[in-house]
Amino acid sequence: MSKHNLQNDYQQIPVPQAALQERIRQGMEQGKRDQQIKRPKRLRRLVVSTGLAASLLITSTFVVPSFATAMAKVPLLGQMYRPFLEQENTGTAISQKQLATKVNQVASDNGIDIQVIDAYYDGATIGMNLTATGVPDVKAEARSGLYELFKGDKRFAGTETKEVVQFKQVNGIWQGRIEYTLGETKLQDTIQIPIVLTDVFGVNGNWAFNVPVKRLPVKEQVYGTTVKNPTYQTEVTLDKLIQGKGSTSFDYITRSPKKERARVELTLLDSSGKEIIRNWTWSTQSVKRTKTGTEAIEQSRLILGNYVIPKGSYLLQPSLRIDLETQPIPLTEPLPYRQQSETHPLEMTITSIDTTPEQVMVEFSTNSSSSQFDTKLAIRNSMYLLKGTEPSDGQDIKAKVTVLDAEKQTFRSTFQLPGPSEHTREEYYLETGYSNTVVNTPLELQPIPFTVN
Amino acid sequence: MDLRTEHTELVQRAIKQDEAAFEQLILLHSEQLYRTAYVYVKNEQDALDVVQETVYKAFISIGQVKEPKYFVTWLTKILIRNCYRVLNQQTAATDLIEQIPLKESSREEHLDLIEALSHLRKEYRDVLVLFYFHDVPMKEIASFIGITLNTVKTYLKRGREELKKQLGGLDYVEAQSSK
Numbered sequence: 304m305s306k307h308n309l310q311n312d313y314q315q316i317p318v319p320q321a322a323l324q325e326r327i328r329q330g331m332e333q334g335k336r337d338q339q340i341k342r343p344k345r346l347r348r349l350v351v352s353t354g355l356a357a358s359l360l361i362t363s364t365f366v367v368p369s370f371a372t373a374m375a376k377v378p379l380l381g382q383m384y385r386p387f388l389e390q391e392n393t394g395t396a397i398s399q400k401q402l403a404t405k406v407n408q409v410a411s412d413n414g415i416d417i418q419v420i421d422a423y424y425d426g427a428t429i430g431m432n433l434t435a436t437g438v439p440d441v442k443a444e445a446r447s448g449l450y451e452l453f454k455g456d457k458r459f460a461g462t463e464t465k466e467v468v469q470f471k472q473v474n475g476i477w478q479g480r481i482e483y484t485l486g487e488t489k490l491q492d493t494i495q496i497p498i499v500l501t502d503v504f505g506v507n508g509n510w511a512f513n514v515p516v517k518r519l520p521v522k523e524q525v526y527g528t529t530v531k532n533p534t535y536q537t538e539v540t541l542d543k544l545i546q547g548k549g550s551t552s553f554d555y556i557t558r559s560p561k562k563e564r565a566r567v568e569l570t571l572l573d574s575s576g577k578e579i580i581r582n583w584t585w586s587t588q589s590v591k592r593t594k595t596g597t598e599a600i601e602q603s604r605l606i607l608g609n610y611v612i613p614k615g616s617y618l619l620q621p622s623l624r625i626d627l628e629t630q631p632i633p634l635t636e637p638l639p640y641r642q643q644s645e646t647h648p649l650e651m652t653i654t655s656i657d658t659t660p661e662q663v664m665v666e667f668s669t670n671s672s673s674s675q676f677d678t679k680l681a682i683r684n685s686m687y688l689l690k691g692t693e694p695s696d697g698q699d700i701k702a703k704v705t706v707l708d709a710e711k712q713t714f715r716s717t718f719q720l721p722g723p724s725e726h727t728r729e730e731y732y733l734e735t736g737y738s739n740t741v742v743n744t745p746l747e748l749q750p751i752p753f754t755v756n
Numbered sequence: 757m758d759l760r761t762e763h764t765e766l767v768q769r770a771i772k773q774d775e776a777a778f779e780q781l782i783l784l785h786s787e788q789l790y791r792t793a794y795v796y797v798k799n800e801q802d803a804l805d806v807v808q809e810t811v812y813k814a815f816i817s818i819g820q821v822k823e824p825k826y827f828v829t830w831l832t833k834i835l836i837r838n839c840y841r842v843l844n845q846q847t848a849a850t851d852l853i854e855q856i857p858l859k860e861s862s863r864e865e866h867l868d869l870i871e872a873l874s875h876l877r878k879e880y881r882d883v884l885v886l887f888y889f890h891d892v893p894m895k896e897i898a899s900f901i902g903i904t905l906n907t908v909k910t911y912l913k914r915g916r917e918e919l920k921k922q923l924g925g926l927d928y929v930e931a932q933s934s935k
Contacts, residue, residue: 309888312869316791319800323790326804327782330811331775447891465912467893472761566904690844 310502393608394430394480396549397423402519403432410500412508415439417448417500424516426547427485427606429496431514435470435477438504446470448503452483452496470504484606492518522546524756530621530749535646536560539567539621541751542602544612551612553605553619554590561599563646564626569605572750574616580607616754622745631689631732634658642737649744651737654713658727663688663718665702665733671712685736685743688718767824778818782811785828789835792889795870796839796881806842810835829897832890836882872922880915883908 397403403421410417414437422431429452447469455465470479481498493515500510522545529540538558545552557567571580590602625647632640632653640653650670657664665686688700702716724730763784769777782789786807793806813834821830873881882901886892894912898905 309869313791313795313889316794316870318787318790319804322800322804323786323807324783326808327779327786327811330808331779331782331815333808333812334815335775467887467891469891469893 310505392430392480392482393425393428393547393550393606394423394432394482396609396611397425397430397519398432400548402548403430404516406431406512406514408512408514410510410512411437412510413506415503415506415508415510417503417510419498419512419514422496422514422516423549424490424494424518426519426521426545426550427552427604428482428547428550428608429485429516430480430482431498433468433470433479433481435479435503438470438477439506441505446477446504448479448500450481450498450500452498454497454499468500482608484604490518494518519548521548524753526753528751528753530751532623532748535623535746535748537565537567537623537646537748539748539751541619541753544753544755546612546755549609549611551607551610555603555605555619555621557601557603557621558598559601559623560646561594561597563644564628565599565646566601566624566626567603567621567748568624568745570620570622571607571612572618572620574618574752576618576750579617580610612755614755616752618750618752620750621748623748624742624745626742627738629735629738631734634663634728634731634733642735644741647741647744647746649737649741651735651740653733653735656728656733658731660723660725660727661720663720663727663731663733665716665718666707666713667716667735668711668713685734685739686716687734687736689732689734690730764824767821767827770818770827771821771824773819778815781827782814785831788890789831792832792835792885793839795873795885795889796836797842798870798874802842806835806838809838809841813838826896828890829886829892832886832892836885840878872919875922876915876918880911880918883911884915884919887912 394403402425403423405421406419408419416436418434418436420432420434423429435448447467449465450468451465466481466483468479468481470477472478496514496516498512498514501507503510523543524546525543526541529538531538536559540556540558542554542556545554553569555567555569557565559565559567570578572578590604592599592601594600623646625644627644627647629642634656636653636656638653638655641650642652643650648670651667652669653665653667655664655666686702686704688702700718700720702718704714704716707713707715720727763781766777766781766784770781789807789810790803793803793810794800797803797806810831814831821827873884876884883897886897887894894908895905898908901908903911
């Protein structure tokens with residue numbers, strides 16, 4: 304698919320400038336009015352929430368420790384977002400240590416010169432530093448390029464070999480860094496990497512290189528340590544550690560029942576259990592996924608860029624996220640309506656749904672008796688009422704959740720409808736927030752001990 | 757001062773409630789916001805509604821932006837959410853009134869792409885829009901949407917395949933170059 308052609312079509316969409324500027328002005332005016340009214344209210348609610356959450360967590364009695372610990376970590380939706388940081392690039396360490404191989408290849412097209420300054424192959428990461436000259440004066444969103452590695456051969460980089468490289472101007476020179484984590488196929492230590500840049504700074508062209516790189520010395524330690532978690536029918540094996548000059552990678556294998564989609568994330572702890580690096584989704588590469596009759600086997604690689612693990616004893620703490628597929632339920636659904644997972648212990652039951660022309664009230668209970676406030680918070684962020692079933696994040700109405708009985712874990716959600724409706728039960732669907740709460744409530748598995756020599 | 761630094765400074769000022777900086781930023785990105793909205797909602801009035809709502813929401817929540825360089829991604833996410841809101845309203849409205857043909861005369865050139873995108877699964881469309889029109893790297897898309905990098909790759913791949921099918925089963929590149 305050509306980015307250039309897609310963007311050409313995109314750029315041809317005519318923009319009604321005057322109307323657009325007027326709408327921007329109106330949006331800002333609306334914001335100013337709303338901000339004056341709402342700001343104090345929002346601040347007060349935040350303070351109350353934090354205080355209550357803390358006190359409830361302190362006074363809670365945990366019935367099932369691992370589940371309760373997991374529940375205590377229910378993130379707010381906003382906390383799911385974490386920007387990718389340049390400091391976590393393997394290339395940051397490689398540049399500081401001056402370990403990249405000089406390349407100095409130049410390719411020119413349409414008046415733009417792209418130069419590959421240097422390249423590196425460290426552990427399971429390939430990287431290149433580029434500069435660009437002859438660059439047209441373009442908008443912020445066009446200061447990037449699209450590149451493809453290995454002529455699109457998916458064996459080397461998972462399912463996709465194209466990626467965006469962003470350029471920034473440093474001391475008047477446009478610089479970009481390509482960094483790619485490798486897939487299943489192991490490369491030779493010395494290799495020529497074909498790379499083609501196509502759309503650069505909004506200009507369609509062809510900038511092709513064949514970049515020689517030599518793998519930096521690595522230390523590999525094979526462990527094969529398996530930790531079983533019979534409660535969740537999940538096994539995690541630490542296969543090996545790859546210690547590069549600017550990165551550390553862990554190869555691990557997860558075996559779990561194939562009935563529910565599960566993924567395991569790792570957190571690196573020191574031997575006393577103190578957190579060193581927490582895993583995030585972007586740094587984990589799924590290398591290979593296979594299924595047998597009953598189980599899913601996933602080979603994954605966690606790459607910690609700009610981090611070289613020192614000698615010592617450590618723990619890898621796996622956590623299991625269950626990703627359930629649920630559908631919004633009609634308000635006419637027979638009650639009680641129970642939602643549960645075959646792996647995750649959280650259960651939720653809708654016990655009553657009352658509708659009036661103005662509002663919908665839903666009462667529900669959960670089995671999470673140890674951490675009622677977290678459940679309320681998670682549900683408040685993910686339970687909503689939909690007019691129709693699709694799309695799932697369309698015209699949604701947020702719930703106002705109140706605790707009916709903290710001990711029994713019963714709650715009531717009230718949805719205020721935008722206008723009176725005579726057919727509320729037929730028109731609206733309920734997204735309970737159950738699957739969202741489950742995926743945001745990872746289950747802690749047994750830690751895997753290992754030593755770096 | 758280069759343009760990127762200037763942009764970062766504008767975002768930093770906007771985060772600190774500098775209205776002039778916020779307005780300047782929005783104007784810088786206004787065409788892109790409008791075009792992306794149009795790709796989703798497919799008519800001028802709804803696209804303008806989406807932009808207005810996006811500006812409003814961005815204005816009241818700009819303080820949530822922690823890293824200035826992710827401002828564009830953050831803004832685009834708000835925009836896309838608003839597009840879905842309008843799309844849902846459109847679906848509800850078509851049940852009540854007979855659909856009137858849209859009168860825009862300038863749609864022909866980009867109609868294929870917009871139509872094709874509108875038939876994609878939501879997940880594929882969002883990832884394609886962020887990747888191709890807003891130049892957001894896959895790692896950042898993964899982080900922002902809350903899915904794995906591999907899922908982003910899969911969505912891109914499947915989205916492109918679907919797009920090709922929607923565009924008549926031909927490779928879009930070939931189809932375009934033969935025009």
